[in-house]
Amino acid sequence: MPALTMADLVARAEITDVIHCYATGIDRRDWKLYRSIFTDEIDLDFSTWGSPAHRSSADAWAAGVRDGLSGFTATQHTLSNHVVTLRGGEATCVTYMQALHFLDVEGHGEIQSLGGYYTNHLRRTANGWKIYSCTLTVTWQAGDRGLFALARERWDRLQRSVPQPTVS
Secondary structure, three states: OOOOOHHHHHHHHHHHHHHHHHHHHHHOOOHHHHHHOEEEEEEEEEHHHOEEEEEEEHHHHHHHHHHHHOOOOEEEEEEEEEEEEEEOOEEEEEEEEEEEEEEEEOOEEEEEEEEEEEEEEEEEEOOEEEEEEEEEEEEEEEEOOOHHHHHHHHHHHHHHHOOOOOOO
């Protein structure tokens, strides 16, 4: 393995920070932060979780993740073992992941969890490193996957109960 330069080490730290913002944005419900880590168009492959590979605008992707996960009482996404490969202004980062999804169902806490790894492809832009392709490989899961539908219903109910601004 060739020696890393100081610039390589800085790039690796910046890339790892971007990857951590993926989890932080979701778990803190900071959708502006979550959206900020992607290029405007992204290729997504969550087929091991049941969502076929597709291209999406980052705005639509972030909104979909918001709508799909905000109804959970809490989530915790843990990311580790980052392996970064640099290729000039592009990079690949493979990261282990574990995601916990907690939902209070009639006073009883239910958890759905999954583990595996993300393979993210990033590009250096004028605004820093951005993810332009994200693949989730699920290697295990436990708990009731139906919690996602319940959380989405909860989020939809909450959204309907919030007064909408009037347009004048």
